[in-house]
Amino acid sequence: MAKNGKHGRRWIALSIVLLLLVxxxxxxxxxxxxxxxxLHYEAAMDQFKYGSIGTEKDGLRVPFWIWLVxxxxxxxxxxxxxxYVSLGFAWEEGHELPIGLTKKVxxxxxxxxxxxxxxxxxxxxxxxxxxxxYPTAPAHQFDTQGYFRFLFACASDPxxxxxxxxxxxxxxYDMGFxxxxxxxxxxxxxxxxxxxxxxxxxxxxxxxxxxxxGRIDPFNPAKFxxxxxxxxxxxxxxxxxSVWNMRPKVENGYHYHWDxxxxxxxxxxxxSSALGDxxxxxxxxxDDLKRIQDFLMDAPVPPYPYTIDQQLASAGEVVFQANCAxxxxxxxxxxxxxxxxxxxxxxxxxxxxxxEASVAAYNSxxxxxxxxxxxxxxxxxxxxxxxxxIWLRGPYLHNGSVPTxxxxxxxxxxxxxxxxxGYDVYDQEKVGFVSQGEDAERYGWKLDISVPxxxxxxxxxxxxxxxxxxxxxxxxxxxx
Amino acid sequence: MNDEIxxxxxxxxxxxxxxxxxxxxxxxVLVLFAAYLVRRFTRNEPVVYDNIxxxxxxxxxxxxxxxPPYWVFKAxxxxxxxxxxxxxxQSLGFVYEExxxxxxxxxxxxxxxxxxxxxxxxFCHTGxxxxxxxxxxxxYVGMPAHQFDIEGYFKFLFACALDQxxxxxxxxxxxxxxxxxxxxxxxxxxxxxxxxQVRLGLLQARDRLSALILNPEVPPWGLGRVxxxxxxxxxxxxxxxxxxxxxxxxxxxxxxxxxxQAPREGLYLHWDGNNNSVDERNxxxxxxxxxxxTSLDYASLDRIDKWLREFPPPKYPYPxxxxxxDKGEVIYHAQCxxxxxxxxxxxxxxxxxxxxxxxxxxxxxxxxxxxxxxxxLYAGMPWRFTHWRKSxxxxxxxxxxIWARAPYLHNGSVPTxxxxxxxxxxxxxxxxxGYDVYDQENVGFVSNVPEADGRKYFRMDRTVPxxxxxxxxxxxxxxxxxxxxxxxxxxxx
Numbered sequence: 001m002a003k004n005g006k007h008g009r010r011w012i013a014l015s016i017v018l019l020l021l022v023x024x025x026x027x028x029x030x031x032x033x034x035x036x037x038x039l040h041y042e043a044a045m046d047q048f049k050y051g052s053i054g055t056e057k058d059g060l061r062v063p064f065w066i067w068l069v070x071x072x073x074x075x076x077x078x079x080x081x082x083x084y085v086s087l088g089f090a091w092e093e094g095h096e097l098p099i100g101l102t103k104k105v106x107x108x109x110x111x112x113x114x115x116x117x118x119x120x121x122x123x124x125x126x127x128x129x130x131x132x133x134y135p136t137a138p139a140h141q142f143d144t145q146g147y148f149r150f151l152f153a154c155a156s157d158p159x160x161x162x163x164x165x166x167x168x169x170x171x172x173y174d175m176g177f178x179x180x181x182x183x184x185x186x187x188x189x190x191x192x193x194x195x196x197x198x199x200x201x202x203x204x205x206x207x208x209x210x211x212x213x214g215r216i217d218p219f220n221p222a223k224f225x226x227x228x229x230x231x232x233x234x235x236x237x238x239x240x241x242s243v244w245n246m247r248p249k250v251e252n253g254y255h256y257h258w259d260x261x262x263x264x265x266x267x268x269x270x271x272s273s274a275l276g277d278x279x280x281x282x283x284x285x286x287d288d289l290k291r292i293q294d295f296l297m298d299a300p301v302p303p304y305p306y307t308i309d310q311q312l313a314s315a316g317e318v319v320f321q322a323n324c325a326x327x328x329x330x331x332x333x334x335x336x337x338x339x340x341x342x343x344x345x346x347x348x349x350x351x352x353x354x355x356e357a358s359v360a361a362y363n364s365x366x367x368x369x370x371x372x373x374x375x376x377x378x379x380x381x382x383x384x385x386x387x388x389x390i391w392l393r394g395p396y397l398h399n400g401s402v403p404t405x406x407x408x409x410x411x412x413x414x415x416x417x418x419x420x421x422g423y424d425v426y427d428q429e430k431v432g433f434v435s436q437g438e439d440a441e442r443y444g445w446k447l448d449i450s451v452p453x454x455x456x457x458x459x460x461x462x463x464x465x466x467x468x469x470x471x472x473x474x475x476x477x478x479x480x
Numbered sequence: 481m482n483d484e485i486x487x488x489x490x491x492x493x494x495x496x497x498x499x500x501x502x503x504x505x506x507x508x509v510l511v512l513f514a515a516y517l518v519r520r521f522t523r524n525e526p527v528v529y530d531n532i533x534x535x536x537x538x539x540x541x542x543x544x545x546x547x548p549p550y551w552v553f554k555a556x557x558x559x560x561x562x563x564x565x566x567x568x569x570q571s572l573g574f575v576y577e578e579x580x581x582x583x584x585x586x587x588x589x590x591x592x593x594x595x596x597x598x599x600x601x602x603f604c605h606t607g608x609x610x611x612x613x614x615x616x617x618x619x620y621v622g623m624p625a626h627q628f629d630i631e632g633y634f635k636f637l638f639a640c641a642l643d644q645x646x647x648x649x650x651x652x653x654x655x656x657x658x659x660x661x662x663x664x665x666x667x668x669x670x671x672x673x674x675x676x677q678v679r680l681g682l683l684q685a686r687d688r689l690s691a692l693i694l695n696p697e698v699p700p701w702g703l704g705r706v707x708x709x710x711x712x713x714x715x716x717x718x719x720x721x722x723x724x725x726x727x728x729x730x731x732x733x734x735x736x737x738x739x740x741q742a743p744r745e746g747l748y749l750h751w752d753g754n755n756n757s758v759d760e761r762n763x764x765x766x767x768x769x770x771x772x773x774t775s776l777d778y779a780s781l782d783r784i785d786k787w788l789r790e791f792p793p794p795k796y797p798y799p800x801x802x803x804x805x806d807k808g809e810v811i812y813h814a815q816c817x818x819x820x821x822x823x824x825x826x827x828x829x830x831x832x833x834x835x836x837x838x839x840x841x842x843x844x845x846x847x848x849x850x851x852x853x854x855x856x857l858y859a860g861m862p863w864r865f866t867h868w869r870k871s872x873x874x875x876x877x878x879x880x881x882i883w884a885r886a887p888y889l890h891n892g893s894v895p896t897x898x899x900x901x902x903x904x905x906x907x908x909x910x911x912x913x914g915y916d917v918y919d920q921e922n923v924g925f926v927s928n929v930p931e932a933d934g935r936k937y938f939r940m941d942r943t944v945p946x947x948x949x950x951x952x953x954x955x956x957x958x959x960x961x962x963x964x965x966x967x968x969x970x971x972x973x
């Protein structure tokens with residue numbers, strides 16, 4: 001009798017100790033791997049540049065300490081010296097991360113991406129002057145595909161292991177015994193697997209032409225990764241776009257995206273873009289995204305920062321009104337509407353990459369959510385966009401196949417057949433970015449118009465104007 | 481079990497107990513030995529100095545992980561004298577004091593079971609001055625190490641590491657002949673781990689720095705100069721240095737003085753005015769000694785930081801014609817003080833390159849990409865760098881102790897104050913730097929001696945990229961009498 005009581009008490013004591021231990025371990029794991037800390041920026045501009053849109057949980061997310069040391073362990077997978085800067089990130093002095101990358105604590109500090117990644121431009125007056133940074137402008141200099149491929153290459157390399165990564169972190173930061181264990185046994189293997197999974201999901205990128213600096217394939221990732229469309233061979237390569245000054249586009253009912261595949265509301269554009277960045281419908285931070293949407297409504301158009309010959313520009317305004325305003329000015333009969341492909345004559349690949357099946361899929365994608373999409377459409381042509389801030393939106397045409405405004409006013413046969421894009425020194429002569437020469441070749445990406453998706457044909461408007469008229473018109477376009 | 485033992489009484493039982501006791505004794509000895517080993521290998525104890533000046537010269541910043549251990553450091557000049565420019569480390573311009581067996585700038589710390597050697601601020605910021613070619617050198621702390629061949633030191637270490645004789649078999653006897661008293665654990669450690677690790681570490685550093693200091697297209701830095709920021713690209717950030725265009729790999733700059741830091745708070749520091757925080761300047765330089773954010777001895781650095789804030793510049797050690805200096809003061813206030821006085825309007829601000837007109841290489845090799853990457857250094861700590869910025873010219877420096885800061889301009893391309901007041905075409909096209917005999921006539925160091933006392937001095941040729949002596953034309957149009965007066969006044973700063 002006495003023996004049983006003693007054993008019983010022992011078991012109870014043991015169970016209590018075990019439960020406490022399990023509870024302690026569980027708490028530690030939760031707080032160091034799962035506990036989410038809010039990330040809020042007072043200023044809407046900071047929210048745009050550094051705020052989270054919810055990408056820190058899936059896809060490309062990388063724990064901050066791993067992200068930090070990857071360029072130091074694998075510099076050979078970057079396009080050149082400079083660490084992440086070599087990929088064309090816009091990075092403000094004194095900031096720990098470039099614009100477009102977020103640092104959100106979910107247990108550990110995690111790095112995700114946000115809108116500003118593809119929508120922030122750098123511009124330099126000359127080779128030695130430091131860049132000016134323009135949030136909401138097209139990230140013409142940023143190599144999105146290069147960033148993905150850098151992370152994929154690191155993850156695929158057998159040196160992506162705990163010894164090397166913790167070894168690189170150790171001289172810089174003492175993360176403590178528990179975190180080192182968590183990194184070794186959970187975070188590093190998990191990150192590796194996540195990146196390799198993402199690499200597999202994006203393997204279709206490797207059998208079609210590269211996106212190049214300043215360009216992405218905006219909708220094939222959505223089609224193949226979560227819309228359930230079987231991988232096809234379409235090439236959707238298109239320039240990153242500006243996201244400023246949304247108000248007139250909203251108020252005038254303009255179409256969005258190069259092929260006008262959405263005609264509103266702005267919320268569908270914003271939310272579908274976030275989904276395209278690997279946020280899942282369940283984790284869309286609707287309030288934060290609404291904040292960004294509101295910010296974009298009135299985000300100002302940056303003025304041309306170099307000299308403008310005002311007299312010449314006034315003469316150019318007359319030319320613009322006569323030849324361009326119909327499609328490109330507020331009040332124009334066709335502004336913000338889709339111009340049929342037979343008329344516009346530009347490269348059809350981007351248009352073809354967006355299919356009727358894609359429309360059906362996206363319009364029914366999130367039916368059970370209150371914000372579900374209904375406005376996706378298939379058009380056979382390209383959108384005539386408002387030319388606000390056009391000085392900062394080169395190269396030109398949806399596929400960025402024409403480097404400068406001066407080149408746009410030449411017939412396609414006279415436009416450059418090979419040039420380099422992504423170099424951020426400005427060409428004040430021809431209006432666009434410097435696209436030839438030793439430096440452009442070193443820092444830029446080579447665009448060859450003979451590669452599928454890169455044709456610079458079409459948009460012949462203005463190519464038959466007189467030389468004086470062309471000069472005046474280009475001068476006027478600087479003022480938009 | 482208990483029953484069996486209870487049955488086995490007598491001799492068999494006591495034999496069993498004997499074994500148990502022996503086992504326990506062995507276990508205790510093993511545990512004690514393990515504890516001893518743990519203590520031996522986890523001790524982290526610098527040699528400390530109460531006197532702040534001694535601490536500055538020989539104290540440890542926690543950079544011992546980057547330098548060869550003490551006995552290796554001692555053995556290298558004995559085993560590989562041919563890789564030094566002359567006899568011993570002295571030939572590199574290291575400064576030795578009576579009673580110290582390591583030169584100024586070197587610290588000692590017991591780390592990882594070894595006697596380690598580290599670098600500190602004094603390594604680059606201690607200068608010598610001699611009154612005549614036969615005088616003993618006077619040592620000034622905080623002064624630019626104008627006589628020091630830092631590139632020569634790295635090249636020496638790297639040449640040793642490449643040499644096939646850098647092996648435990650060859651090195652251990654030399655170390656012991658120099659006085660190393662190794663116990664069996666030390667000897668095993670050096671034989672099986674340390675010497676090979678040190679060699680590997682040096683070869684890795686050689687690889688990272690080769691584009692800078694073993695590159696025939698990159699001119700030598702020369703005595704008293706260093707390419708301040710390119711090494712960070714190579715060592716801390718591991719840029720693929722060989723992909724950097726050659727022009728960006730050129731741009732050495734004079735070691736500066738680091739005294740009197742308090743009035744410099746808020747001024748844009750470094751030759752190109754890239755940081756206006758004295759703390760960040762000091763923390764950045766600490767990384768330059770080989771300390772890392774986790775190895776840095778913050779308390780030690782803090783001691784030096786506090787002292788440097790108030791440590792005054794040295795007074796000019798030769799006679800000054802006070803009447804002439806007073807005349808010069810008027811000229812100074814008219815022509816120079818707005819840029820160079822602590823209350824001057826432009827002090828610590830950057831004069832754009834086109835305006836100042838001095839050599840552009842140093843400015844251009846501090847690149848924007850480096851600037852923003854530096855904001856990741858000390859990540860996770862409250863003192864993470866936030867002040868680095870890319871400027872477009874060179875900063876107006878205060879002239880405290882200017883007599884001791886020759887040669888002049890950021891790249892040390894003008895030997896004396898008198899030469900600086902000449903138009904560039906009249907400044908010496910070629911001169912020699914690193915000689916520490918003082919030139920009282922022209923104010924600066926004697927610069928026409930190519931070789932003396934077995935030491936070769938560095939030939940500065942202004943046509944070599946990075947060495948241009950143009951720009952800073954201020955004062956070049958003063959009359960000879962005015963220049964005399966101005967120079968006399970500047971001796972008093």
